[in-house]
Amino acid sequence: MTQTETRGGARRRPPSRGNHQGAKRARETSGSDPRAAAAEIVSAVCEDHQPLAAVLDGDDTRALDPRDAALARAIARITVRRRGDIDWCLANLMDKPLPKRASAVRAILRISAAQLLFMRQADHAAVNVAVALLKGDGATGGFAGLANAVLRRLVRERDLLLARLPVEANTPDWVWRRWVEIYGAATAGAIAAIHREEPSLDLAFAATGGPLPEGAEPLPTGGARLPTGTVTEIEGYAEGGWWVQDFAAQLPALILGDVAGKRVLDLCAAPGGKTMQLAARGAKVTAVEIDPARAERLRENLARTRLSDRVEVVVGDAMEAGGTYDAVLLDAPCSATGTMRRQPDVAWAKSKTDITALSRVQKDLLRHAADRVESGGSLVYATCSIEPEEGEAQIRFVAKHLPALQLDPINEGVPAAFATPEGTMRTLPHMAIPETELRGLDGFFAARFRKV
Template sequence: MTQSDNRGGGRRRPPDRGAQQSGRRGPPVSGVEPRRAACEIVTRVCEAHQPLAAVLDGEDSGLEPRDAALARAIARITVRRRGDIDWCLANLMDKALPKRAEAVRSILRISAAQLLFMRQADHAAVNVAVALLKGDAATGGFAGLANAVLRRLIRERDLLLARLPVEANTPGWLWERWVATYGEANAAAIAAIHREEPGLDLAFAAPSPLPEGAERLPTGGARLPAGAVTEIEGYAAGSWWVQDVAAQLPATLLGDVAGRHILDLCAAPGGKTMQLAASGARVTAVEIDAGRAARLRENLARTRLADRVDVVVGDALQAEGTYDGVLLDAPCSATGTMRRQPDVAWAKTKADITALSRVQKDLLRHAAARLAPGGSLVYATCSIEPEEGEAQLRFVAKFLPELTLEPITDGPAAAFATEEGAMRTLPHMALEGTDLRGLDGFFAARFRRN
């Protein structure tokens, strides 16, 4: 299996449901519709390169709630285990599918996901795949191939899973970088935890009792098993927001912000903005994307923090004024978020990292200029690539002499302090003082303006 080069978004929809329901190609097959919806999601993510979160947020399959939930579950595990699935299928096929066979590739992927990782009824998964392919003249010619490959997958499933290399689920160029940077054992641990569905981390607007079934995080937040956000206790009251525990750490590096004016650059989705506001800061939150800024305003209204935050739609490089503190959550490759956004692994390139590291340098220069003497600047990225983290310390030391690195020695971020005095989390790490493991990969450093 190979990744499609069709980046133009001109995807082929899965087979027409009218043809399947008409009975022209045989009696109806049970369970087709949720798999059709799953196929559509997977095609949009894996072939048209749309973000999984955005596709799921905007998805409206018209299915009954139970079938819609099944479609989303199949799609999520297909995207999460995409590399593993493609490795297994490649071992069962003499040659890769044509690059433009998007619908066929998606049907095989969702079918393999069910057979390998969901252990649904074997015959049902095969029958639905064949029905979906036969339902469209453009894909019907692949029905025999799919039937043979999937039945062989059933026979050889246990052997394939036993042989499945840990790096199969990671693009080769990323795997090589992680081995070179962190060593093979850490790279393998990162790749392994990316296969797992993460829990749900919450941050609180004020000290609150934990929701039922939650575990306390070192940041004061809480972790729950994955589930429907709006059904968790306290959602309607605005008591909390969803934010990975690692993403909660950078804002704590600014210390006591009560009564201080903080500039939050590149603010959306707004978790750190709300942290600062909940801690008593006056916040100017700058976000260039109007849609993301609108979502931030909605979250501020729900958490009753809007009166403490001025949301500005604009370029962070054009921000003006002088502030007591600056939080720069810089645009980055987001390779540290692959536990929660598994599609990121296949959406980035080496060139992205190089280009983004240049943008980060420009933002660091501008953030330093917005900082009052004696003020603190926190630089953070949700990347595990050294160019977007540790290398920026050397840039600041050489080109921004007005900034002095302040080593991280206390607070919850100190558990992840590096020898240089910055903070580095990796996705497989454990949380200090808990039995919990798994968090986004983050880098953060704190500087003081001389």
């Protein structure tokens, strides 16, 4: 479960640490140029450390005509996705880095490089607009000459730079070093490579056996994958027959086995994919979510999928949930490094201290969740993280400190490719999906326990 800062499912936006000059300049010009709007989005994400999804949901591109708005959002998305690669290329063309205060200049250079390197927009347009945007603001006009020279050199040396681009360039150094140590250079490289690709759109269904949307490929979970698409325009959306949920995120609920008629507690429930899975399979679900806005979105999804009558949504701290249940699903707050393929800004917003702090939160939640399971019941613990502290290490914690929870090896509900020798589940973003020719999924860890 993706969270920024948590205790029992709480979520807080990190404080802004960036220079707002770039955002102010972009707001003044975004009504007339999609590239200015894209620079505003990129500045908010890369300089002010705001989540990309939240910025896109609330950005000012609505003031643009639909075609320009789509261009602005596309430029922003590819810039954030390839941020490390872009910065590597720009660093190779500049004698020294820009001053920290030059956030507006940095954003314009980044979006311009994204167009030249990965979108193949008209070279002259990308360069000329960048120069014009910089000249249009007295605070950035002095950098127009530098930007012109750097971007024109980028056009000339583009192919050489792309040929030399190291796979680790698009991953923060501390993350890359960890992954090499944990998984080896080859696997770390494969993960970093797939993070450069735009993800597909995975669906989970409220009922089995129904028709798939046109162009969709079936998944082993009973879901389906589409190359891409606007969610609300996909066949079956209005009828509520499906919801968006990554293939790997569909697996933890399946690990609980047959839940028909059982009382299931879903802790830290939003955005609600697993809640809907459980309800669709006949469980009576209590879904706990601390964020009222996210809880309301969950209710809306339940109403659209016609599953509301099977779910009680409780707004509250997961650490204060009471009662006991036949089964508990704890999709714990985590660093979300397994979702970087879908949320490319995650890598740059995290630090090693986040992983350490979140692992403590997970321990607290595991203690509390253990008390919510009835004797003989099941607990599934899951995180969308590929960091061992948030996965494998928690199994050792349970074995040492929670003797009432016995590891229940997973031998069904998960493809063999994802099962570990210890009886847990581990997916990595570059893995292939069994029974298909598809590749790419969120990185997840899951384990199942039996309460004795």
